[in-house]
Amino acid sequence: MNDNSELKLNNGSRIGVIGGGPAGSFFSHFLLRQARLMDMDLHVDIYESRDFLSAGPKGCNMCAGVISESLVQALSIEGINLPTSVVQRGIDSYVMHSETETVTIRTPSEEMRIATVHRGSGPKGIRETRWKSFDRHLLEIAIETGANLVSRRVKGISLSDGKPLICAKEGEAQVYDLLVGATGINSPSLSLFENLGIGYKRPSTRKTSITELPLGLDAVSEKFGSSMHVFLLDLEGLDFAAFIPKGEFVTMCLIGDGVSRETVDSFLDHPSVKHLLPNARSAAAEACHCSPNISLGDAANPFGDRVVMIGDSGVSRLNKDGVGSAYRTAKAAAKTAIFEGISSDDFRKHYWPICRKISRDNRLGSLIFTTVNMMKGAQFSVRGSLRMCQKEQLKQGGQRRMSMVFWDMFTGSAPYREVFMRTLHPFFFSRLAWEVAMGFRFAGDGGSMVRRELWK
Incomplete structure (x- = not known):
């Protein structure tokens, strides 16, 4: 058992962050920024093998790419702005479709706009990269704050004399004072944390279907403008369906306990969908597609001595705002590590309340x-x-x-x-x-x- 008085970050402490998505980038940025205010010199390595500068699966974190207006405003207050090179489109209205009706719901105020982004540099088959990767933008902010990017895949983690070790492909094992899991729910690296011996168990999940329909810039602007389209259809296995405009693409996102190929086909063949987008099925046939998991709840034991899990590998909001959850958990974990300590008790007292609040809200x-x-x-x-x-x-x-x-x-x-x-x-x-x-x-x-x- 470690002496809790020794479980503190000090000058020269080393932090290893596995995952360079929003959670890992937010954590690194906030940790280093707060350390600077405390005149503390820290070494932060972010392990991320994915190349966010690449189009297609190689650079994508498999997400619908919707950033809520509350998060956009929170990031702005933090000094983290989303430039027009990152935001494909600002959404100011929802068009809701039922079996027989269509209604437009406009933003409650001019300040409340949703941002749509690509997590990577765009879907496969993109002819010209016009927009910057959202994940790369956040990662560059973390690097500018002082983090180091290690572009190698992590193949093993362990504890040696109570301290975390990270073993990356084609590299020597590195010892750290704090290990941060920010891998996301779809990463195979989660099994490494489950075998670490802290009692961690990943959240339960369910499948989604995300398809990037290549409609062209003019068609997207004409058909969708600055509106997302949401469908309230009584289709088996489908809880939520939406078309999200992004530049020359429209992201089709389906969520449900039983989303399958048959669910996707039933949705595309529904009269409400065909009325809006008659060529949706043909566009989907050759489109960039993935079926990622999304979190349904919270992880068991998402922290231990010198270890903490953030983002949706810890806890995430049900169905929505995963990036917002990454922001909240990353900031809370960074604040705890700097000002309170890095023991299991420290994270339980000062980090877990934020996770518990999200978890309780998910029940509603x-x-x-x-x-x-x-x-x-x-x-x-x-x-x-x-x-x-x-x-x-x-x-x-x-x-x-x-x-x-x-x-x-x-x-x-x-x-x-x-x-x-x-x-x-x-x-x-x-x-x-x-x-x-x-x-x-x-x-x-x-x-x-x-x-x-x-x-x-």
Whole structure:
């Protein structure tokens, strides 16, 4: 057992960060910045074998690439700006599609815009690299702050006399005072941490489907503009589906417990999808595609003496804002390491509360998404919800309660607790009940009366 009085970072301490995605870059940047304020000289190595300057799978971290406005604002306050060379498009509205209706929800304020990015330098087959990799941008910020990039794959980690050792391909084992796991949920390196002896176990996951549709810059601008398209369709195994415009590509993202090739085909063949994008199936046939896992919860024992797991290898928000979770956990872990210590007790007292807060919020998120899935099975309830949204959008001023619920649920810009609390307002319940009743009343005519009302 280590003496906790010795488990502190000091001048000359060495930190090894496995993973150069957002979590690893955020941690390294915040740690070195805070160390500088404390007149502490630290050595930080970031191990990342992926080349974010490359297009296609070689440089991609397999993500839909949506950055919530709350994170954009938080990064701006930190002095981390996202230049136009990184942001493909600013999203100011959502277009929601049900089985029969379409409603546009606009941003609650001009300051609230979502950024869409490519995690690498773009999908395979890209003809010209016009935008910079989001992950590379953050990694360069960490390097500018003082971190060292080690572009080699980690093949082993262990503890020797209580200190972490990292063994990389074509290199000697390096001893560190602190080991940080920032690999992401899809990395094979997670098994190395599970075998480290600290009791770590990765979060449970489920599959997603991400496809980069090469539609061309003009077609994307004409069809999508600055709007994301979200689909509330009653398809088996599908919880969430969206089209996300990015430059000359549109990212198709499907999430659900049973997402398969058949799920993707059913989605592409749905009338609501074909009405928006008749050539979606042919575009998807030759497109860059991946089926990454996303985290469903939190890891068991994501820290130990001299070891801490951050980002979605530790805990991440359910379905949304994974980069935001990386930011929050990385900053909390860096602050703990600098100001409190690097023992298991230090991380439990000062880092784990942030993880626990995200985990508890996810329980409400699970309840919200379960409710939405139940609604999709009864389209009159979806119809009523969209009626309520549309009427709110037509009003100048006033409370847009349902619009804000959908906006924050799909963007990840607010905690699920805030979303849930909005639904408890008496006016929300009474108005929704009325609109659902009207949706049920006109369910038999295929929604024609509702459609006329939504578009009048």
